[in-house]
Amino acid sequence: MTKTTELAPKYDPAAIEHGIYGRWVDGDIFAADVASERDPYVIVIPPPNVTSVLHMGHGLNNTIQDVLIRYERMRGREALWLPGTDHAGIATQNVVERKLAAEGKRRQDLGRQAFVERVWEHVRETGGTILDQLKAIGCSCDWSRTRFTLDDGYSTAVRRVFVQLYEDGLIYRGHRVIHWCPRCLTSLSDEEAEFRERDDHLYYIRYPWADAGGGTADGVVVATTRPETMFGDVCLVSHPEDERFTDLTGRIVAIPLSGVAIPIEHSTAVERDFGTGMLKVTPAHDPNDFDIAAALQTEYDTPDTMTPDARMADVPRVPEALRGMDRGDARMRIVELLEAEGLLVKVEPYRHAVRHCYRCHTIVEPRLSDQWFVRMRPLAQPALEAYRNGSLTFVPDRWGKVYENWLVEIRDWNISRQLWWGHRIPAWYCDEDGCDHITVAEETPQSCGACGGAVRQDEDVLDTWFSSWLWPFATMGWPEHTPDLERFYPGHTLVTGPDIIFFWVARMVMAGYHFIADRPFETVYMNGIVRDPQYRAFSKSLGNGIDPLDVVELYGADALRFTIVAGAAAGTDVIMDRTDLDATFAAGRNFANKLWNVGRLILSNLSEAPVPVESLDRSGLELADRWILARCQRVIREATTALDRMRLNDAANLVYHFLWDELADWYLEQVKPRLYGNMPGGDAARSILVHVFGTALQLLHPVMPFITEELWGHLPLEHGRLLAGTRWPVPDPSFDDEAAEAEFGLVQGVVSAVRTIRAEYHVPPSATLTAVVAPAGDTAARALAAERDTIHRLAKLDALETEREAEGIGGHAVLTDGTAVFVPLGDAIDVARECARLREELVRIEGQLAGVRGKLANDNFVTRAPADVVEREREKERSWGEQQETLAAKLRALGC
RNA sequence: GGGCGAAUAGCUCAGGGGUCCAGAGCGCCUGCCUUACAAGCAGGAAGUCGGGGGUUCGAAUCCCUCUUCGCCCACCA
Numbered sequence: 001m002t003k004t005t006e007l008a009p010k011y012d013p014a015a016i017e018h019g020i021y022g023r024w025v026d027g028d029i030f031a032a033d034v035a036s037e038r039d040p041y042v043i044v045i046p047p048p049n050v051t052s053v054l055h056m057g058h059g060l061n062n063t064i065q066d067v068l069i070r071y072e073r074m075r076g077r078e079a080l081w082l083p084g085t086d087h088a089g090i091a092t093q094n095v096v097e098r099k100l101a102a103e104g105k106r107r108q109d110l111g112r113q114a115f116v117e118r119v120w121e122h123v124r125e126t127g128g129t130i131l132d133q134l135k136a137i138g139c140s141c142d143w144s145r146t147r148f149t150l151d152d153g154y155s156t157a158v159r160r161v162f163v164q165l166y167e168d169g170l171i172y173r174g175h176r177v178i179h180w181c182p183r184c185l186t187s188l189s190d191e192e193a194e195f196r197e198r199d200d201h202l203y204y205i206r207y208p209w210a211d212a213g214g215g216t217a218d219g220v221v222v223a224t225t226r227p228e229t230m231f232g233d234v235c236l237v238s239h240p241e242d243e244r245f246t247d248l249t250g251r252i253v254a255i256p257l258s259g260v261a262i263p264i265e266h267s268t269a270v271e272r273d274f275g276t277g278m279l280k281v282t283p284a285h286d287p288n289d290f291d292i293a294a295a296l297q298t299e300y301d302t303p304d305t306m307t308p309d310a311r312m313a314d315v316p317r318v319p320e321a322l323r324g325m326d327r328g329d330a331r332m333r334i335v336e337l338l339e340a341e342g343l344l345v346k347v348e349p350y351r352h353a354v355r356h357c358y359r360c361h362t363i364v365e366p367r368l369s370d371q372w373f374v375r376m377r378p379l380a381q382p383a384l385e386a387y388r389n390g391s392l393t394f395v396p397d398r399w400g401k402v403y404e405n406w407l408v409e410i411r412d413w414n415i416s417r418q419l420w421w422g423h424r425i426p427a428w429y430c431d432e433d434g435c436d437h438i439t440v441a442e443e444t445p446q447s448c449g450a451c452g453g454a455v456r457q458d459e460d461v462l463d464t465w466f467s468s469w470l471w472p473f474a475t476m477g478w479p480e481h482t483p484d485l486e487r488f489y490p491g492h493t494l495v496t497g498p499d500i501i502f503f504w505v506a507r508m509v510m511a512g513y514h515f516i517a518d519r520p521f522e523t524v525y526m527n528g529i530v531r532d533p534q535y536r537a538f539s540k541s542l543g544n545g546i547d548p549l550d551v552v553e554l555y556g557a558d559a560l561r562f563t564i565v566a567g568a569a570a571g572t573d574v575i576m577d578r579t580d581l582d583a584t585f586a587a588g589r590n591f592a593n594k595l596w597n598v599g600r601l602i603l604s605n606l607s608e609a610p611v612p613v614e615s616l617d618r619s620g621l622e623l624a625d626r627w628i629l630a631r632c633q634r635v636i637r638e639a640t641t642a643l644d645r646m647r648l649n650d651a652a653n654l655v656y657h658f659l660w661d662e663l664a665d666w667y668l669e670q671v672k673p674r675l676y677g678n679m680p681g682g683d684a685a686r687s688i689l690v691h692v693f694g695t696a697l698q699l700l701h702p703v704m705p706f707i708t709e710e711l712w713g714h715l716p717l718e719h720g721r722l723l724a725g726t727r728w729p730v731p732d733p734s735f736d737d738e739a740a741e742a743e744f745g746l747v748q749g750v751v752s753a754v755r756t757i758r759a760e761y762h763v764p765p766s767a768t769l770t771a772v773v774a775p776a777g778d779t780a781a782r783a784l785a786a787e788r789d790t791i792h793r794l795a796k797l798d799a800l801e802t803e804r805e806a807e808g809i810g811g812h813a814v815l816t817d818g819t820a821v822f823v824p825l826g827d828a829i830d831v832a833r834e835c836a837r838l839r840e841e842l843v844r845i846e847g848q849l850a851g852v853r854g855k856l857a858n859d860n861f862v863t864r865a866p867a868d869v870v871e872r873e874r875e876k877e878r879s880w881g882e883q884q885e886t887l888a889a890k891l892r893a894l895g896c
Numbered sequence: 897g898g899g900c901g902a903a904u905a906g907c908u909c910a911g912g913g914g915u916c917c918a919g920a921g922c923g924c925c926u927g928c929c930u931u932a933c934a935a936g937c938a939g940g941a942a943g944u945c946g947g948g949g950g951u952u953c954g955a956a957u958c959c960c961u962c963u964u965c966g967c968c969c970a971c972c973a
Contacts, residue, residue, distance in 0.1 A: 011935085195970085202973085224973060274972040281973095288971040353970085398900065402968065405899065409969075498967085533908085535966075555935095567909075567921080571901095573966095575908055580922095582935090583907090587921050590935050597933035604932075649910075653920070668932080752939090758927095759939040765928065796930095860953035865914070873914095 007603060007714065011596035013556025016710045021135055023709075029073075029724045030140045032080035034483045041072035042080045042491035042521075044472050045141065046504070049088035050123050050148065051095050054133035056530040056538055057497065059548035060574060063561045064527055064648065065495045066139045070702035071643050073140070074728040080488050081140060082475055083131060084147035087123075089464035090184055090359045093421040096122050112420050119421045136549060137557045138705045140724070145484075147475040149467040150423070157474035158467050159426045159442045161515065166427075166440045170375045171415075173427075173438065177287040178414050180367035181357035182310035182327075186418040187371055189463060190411060191502050193355035193364045200352060203227050204276065204345035205338060207236065210254035210261040220245075220253055220264065221345050223275025225352065227338070228331040229285040231258050231317045234293060234300040238278050240266040245278065256343045257319050257334065267292050284368040302368055310365050327365070372416040372425060372460070380407045382513035383506055392509060395525045395646050396571040399498055406502050415463045422461030430455055469507035472520035494521040497529060498571075525646060528573035535575070546578045551585055558704035559588035565703050566652040591656055592707050595700075598664050599711040602689045605675040609716035610686040614732075622681055623786040624670040625688050627744035630737040631662050632692045636729045639699045648703075655699045663692060666748060670790050690715055695729045743783035746775075747791060749815040750784070754795035757811030757823045769823055770799040776818035812890070814883050835896035842887045849880045 008015065024030060032040075043065050048058060065081060073079035096119045097107055107115045131146065147154060165171040179193035180186070205227060208219035222236060233255055238245035251264050269292050270279050283293040283302040293300045305313050310327045312318050322330050338344040355364040384407045386392040387400055394400040416425060428439040432453030439449040448455050470478070476485040490512065496505060505524055512520035530538050530545075538545035551560045563585045568574045576584050613629070621629075635658040642651035671689070674682040694717050697708040701723050712723035754771050763769065771791075775781040784791070784802060791800055810824040852873055855861050862870055 007932095009932090011933090195968095222973090226973080269971085271972040279973055286971080286973075288973075291971080352972090401900065405969070501968095529967095563921095569910065572909075577908090583922055586935080590921090590933095593933065593935045597936085599932085601932035653910085657920090664932085665937085755938060756940090762927080765930090765938095855954085858953060862953085864953055 007596065007600045007711075009600070011593050011707075013558065013592065013706065014553065017136075017138075017552075017557055017706045020706050020709050021138070023722060024140065024724050025143075027722045027725060029722060030081070030142050031144055032078055032142050032488070034487050036078045038076060038078035040080065040488055041069070041077040041493075042082070042488045043069055043493050043495065044082045044475060044491055044521075045084060046494075046496045046500070047084045047086040047147075047149065047468070047471060048130045049091050050085040050127040050130075051088070051092050052130050054130055054137075054548055056546050056548055056576065058130065058134070059137060059551075059560065060527050060530055060564050060568065061495055061497065062134055062139050063137060063564050064525065065493075066137075066561075066705070067565060067643075067648055067702040068493055068495070068525075068646075070140055070705065070724065071728070073724075074698070074701070074726060076727060078487075080142055080145070082145050082147070082488075083134070083139075083141035083143060084471075084475060085128060085131065085149070086468055087148065087150045087422060087464060089417060089419055089422040089461065090186065091464075092119060092123070093419050094184065094359060096421075107420065115420050133549060136552055137560065140705070145475070149464070149471070149474075153477060153480075154467065154470075154474050155423060156442070157470050157478055158423045158462065160479045161470060161511070162426050162462070162466075163440055163442050164515075165374060170378060172373055172375065173370060174373045174412075175368070175370050177284070177290045177366045177368050178371055179355055179364045180308070180369070181360065181362055182308065182365050183360050183362040184357060184419075185308055187367070187369065187414055187416060188357060188364060189414045189465070191465075192358045192463075194358050195353040196356050196361075197351060198354045200225050200350050200354070202275065202348045202350040203335060203338075204347070205230070205256060206343045206345055207253035207256060207262075207280075208343070209251070210259075211252040213251055220248065220278050221276045222278050222280045224280055225350060226285075226331070227334045228312070228327050229282045229305070230255055230280060230334075231260070231312075231319075232282040232284050232303045232305040233260075233262055233280045234283060234303065235262045235281050235296070235298070236264045236278055237267040237270055237281055237292060237296075238264065239268060239270040239272045242270070242272050242277050255317075256341065257322075257337055258317055260317055263298075265296055265298065267295065269295075286366050290368065304368060306365065306367070308367075371414050372427070372458075372462075374413040374415055374466075376410045376413055376510075379510040379514055380410045380506075383407055383509040386509060386513065386519055391519055391522070393523050395523060399501065399524070399526050399571065402498070403501055403506055407506060413463075415466045416458075416460040417463055418459070419461050422464060423467055425458040425460050425462055427458040428455035429458065465503050465507060468504055469511045470515075472508055472512060473516055478515070489516060489520070490518045491521045493523045493525055495525045495527060498526050499529070523646070526571045528568055528571055530574050530576055533575060533577045535573075538576075544578060546576050546581065546584075551581065554581060555585050555589040556592055556706065558707045559585050559592045562588035562591055562652060562656075562704050564588075565648050566656065567649065569649050570646060588704075591660070592704065594660055594664065595704070595707055595711065598659065598668065598693065599714065601668060602693055603714050606686055606690070606716065610683055610690055613687050613691040613735075616684055616687055620681070621684060622670075623740055623744055623747070623783065624667060624790065625681075625684060626735075626737045626740035628663065628667040628692055629688060629735040630741050631658060632695055633731040633733070633735050634741075636695065636699065636731045640728070643702075651699075652703050655696055655703075659696045659700070663696065666744075667692070669794055670787075673789075673793070690717065697723060698726060698729050739779070743779055743786070746780050746783040746815060746817065746819060747787040749819070750791055750821055751795040753813035753815065753821040754791075754797060754823055757813065757821075757825075758796070761811055761825055763825070765796070768798040769796070769825075770801060771795065771797050772801045772804050772822040772824065774820040774822075775802060776815070776820075780815075780817060780819040812886075814886075818882065820886065835891065838887055838891050838896065842884065842891070845880050845884050845887060849877065849884060852877045852880065 046061060069079050069081040100107060110118060162171060179188040181188055202223050202225055204221050204223050206219045206221050220236060236253060248264050252261050254261055281289045281293050283290040283300060284304045303317055305315060305318050307313050312322045312325045312330045314323045322333060325333060335344060356362065357364055384404065387404055426441060428445055430437050430448035430451060430453045432448065432451050435448060435451040435453055437448055437450035439445045439455055445455055447453060472491055473485060473489050476482060476489055478485055508520045512518060532544040536542060536544060548560060566587060635654055639651045639654050642654060671685040673679055674685045694715050697712050701708040705724065709723045718726060750773055773784060775784055788800055808824050810822055812822045814820050855873055856877060
């Protein structure tokens with residue numbers, strides 16, 4: 001039954017990865033069983049945009065999730081990784097609009113219904129590509145549960161939530177200044193309007209007197225960065241305690257160029273030190289001005305002087321010559337006109353942060369309009385509490401503070417978008433004159449809930465995040481009480497990037513507590529951001545990104561995954577250089593190749609299934625056997641601990657070093673004669689190799705699923721069961737063997753010492769050498785006796801002596817336990833040089849000795865440091881003291 | 897204006913009071929095509945752990961401060 005299929009001599013990831021994913025799917029490995037008795041473990045995927053293609057950020061994010069889910073699955077939990085995509089309102093609509101633009105059309109040309117159908121077409125065509133791409137990097141999602149945020153069931157959840165929040169008084173319609181993208185032609189939430197630094201100007205503009213008072217100067221000077229909004233000014237305000245302006249109260253000035261008369265008022269909102277201390281108030285085009293105006297005694301209009309696409313409006317307040325001009329052109333033109341009229345007092349350069357659309361990066365225009373808002377403060381309280389009482393933790397924790405800070409400062413959420421692609425707002429307005437009732441309902445109402453008149457639905461759709469925040473439970477069938485929801489909510493781990501803490505993470509927590517009365521997950525694992533060597537985030541426009549699928553093709557998915565996992569601690573950014581893929585992915589690529597070759601060596605020396613290690617006669621095992629078995633137990637424990645602590649990079653590196661530095665470099669080398677020569681112990685070695693290598697494959701499987709599965713399939717273990725479905729290894733304490741670890745450590749020490757000496761003295765590989773070793777104690781003596789042949793072979797010695805006195809010229813080394821190694825080199829080297837070397841070493845030892853003695857002479861140290869620490873220092877003093885004497889003796893012997 | 901974080905080998909980064917602690921990968925130097933692997937083997941060089949101060953018997957690690965970078969938040973127009 002042993003599969004002795006030969007492995008291809010060369011590791012070719014493309015050749016093996018192809019078939020393996022299908023075997024997992026056929027084996028039904030990824031499907032979570034709602035009826036099982038196991039302890040569930042749930043991750044919901046951060047749903048990528050339905051039209052997006054895989055980029056390295058997805059690669060990083062999803063690899064981490066896959067490591068966690070595969071680990072927990074192997075640990076025996078009912079692991080559910082729920083996949084899906086997001087309709088991504090603005091982003092997707094923009095994509096389709098761009099396609100239309102290529103045909104010379106606008107969405108308005110199609111009309112709403114046809115346009116939405118067109119988007120659906122696009123989504124059906126190219127949508128979900130990214131989910132297939134996730135398979136290429138090995139993601140073990142439960143595809144049977146794939147969801148889309150515009151699915152029918154999901155839409156039901158969205159409407160239920162809207163209605164419920166409305167009835168709770170947590171959703172309301174508000175008239176205020178919001179962020180407006182003049183290119184996307186929609187309002188945006190605070191989070192969607194990102195600040196970016198910009199070099200602008202501060203214009204000092206004189207507003208001339210429009211009353212008979214005359215005065216100190218020819219008017220009042222106001223500083224503004226946005227002269228183009230001045231036609232919407234309703235008044236000027238100064239601080240009530242600003243003495244410069246006290247006698248101007250009630251005076252009237254004229255808006256330059258338009259001549260509209262406006263009064264001067266007071267407001268404590270004015271910063272006296274900024275500009276001239278006099279502020280122009282433009283309630284329709286600045287949220288602060290809106291508040292200032294609202295707080296004044298006088299009831300002002302809110303004149304809107306701009307069109308939705310940010311052109312100067314065709315209204316009386318705007319001078320005719322400017323109407324229809326783009327806001328940027330208008331600004332420049334206005335400045336020219338002001339200058340011509342002598343009303344431009346001065347212009348200062350001014351750097352400030354300006355909000356931009358997070359989708360198209362157009363400068364956002366503050367705009368007065370009616371929008372739907374969610375009252376956030378009540379929702380935020382439980383989310384805040386969850387973090388503060390530890391129900392919700394962040395890895396690394398510092399992100400928790402960011403989360404907390406946002407929740408404390410939270411403001412209401414504008415959820416309506418003037419788009420066509422998305423969940424239409426379930427609110428209906430009454431057409432009857434005089435009836436302003438709004439009917440909010442899950443199902444389309446026949447008539448107005450108040451007067452029975454005809455109704456029409458709100459034209460707007462909901463912010464895409466208004467559906468995303470329901471993801472952890474809407475994907476499980478909520479508002480129905482489904483078995484999935486019962487069993488898999490709350491989930492456990494969320495893996496995401498810090499850039500969407502506010503957009504998504506915090507809101508999911510709020511929704512979880514509000515609608516299900518429980519947290520959506522317990523741990524938020526923050527992955528870093530993938531950057532280029534100049535620390536710039538990967539972006540399409542910079543063209544600095546790396547396509548993960550290119551990497552898969554070049555080096556394999558496992559190489560990509562290992563590089564990512566081993567190279568990135570939680571929360572740290574990952575630097576990748578697209579100009580040097582070889583170097584960037586060397587760690588993973590080289591390791592995958594190593595794994596393959598270790599597998600080849602082992603498999604090529606198996607003729608039939610060896611007996612399980614448990615059945616081996618322990619008394620017949622060699623030191624190296626006991627050593628590698630003990631090391632294996634250790635790596636099982638350490639890797640498990642690392643994964644439990646979400647130290648994925650530690651886990652990956654631990655197994656890497658076990659497999660490469662211990663199994664491949666030492667055990668395999670030790671065991672070769674037994675394998676090749678049909679020597680005694682050969683069968684034991686085969687058993688141990690299969691066991692230890694198999695264990696390493698299991699430990700590595702979450703990180704490198706393809707190659708480990710392939711190699712596992714060739715090993716005579718578990719009757720052909722898929723590795724992905726095996727149970728995580730548990731340490732077998734009967735293999736623990738600290739003595740063997742210490743003893744084999746000495747063997748390694750002797751071999752390395754001789755190799756170093758050989759290299760240091762440039763002894764030709766062919767030269768025959770003898771080593772004289774003085775074991776420091778019984779342990780060392782036992783080790784040397786047990787592994788004499790190993791030492792001979794690996795250190796390329798002809799003889800190993802323990803009786804002879806070390807004398808003459810040669811290389812020497814002292815191991816950590818004090819065992820001395822001496823390699824006589826006879827006439828091969830010159831005495832003067834050797835003397836110099838010995839002296840140098842003596843100086844070094846004496847220096848260290850002085851340090852230790854100084855420490856031990858310090859009463860504070862001796863009395864207050866822990867006993868074992870002090871003891872270790874004493875040990876050093878003894879050991880180095882001996883070395884000092886040995887060196888001195890050698891120098892004398894050489895006559896230096 | 898607030899908040900958070902980073903600075904460790906040529907590069908990218910681990911390590912968060914004593915041992916494992918001066919580390920890994922890549923790069924570099926020397927010698928090896930030793931039949932699992934040159935994507936490899938063996939050996940090696942390389943860092944006063946950003947500067948300064950403090951706490952401590954003891955600091956890469958804790959505190960303060962400075963410098964330089966990065967990120968987030970923020971209604972001085």
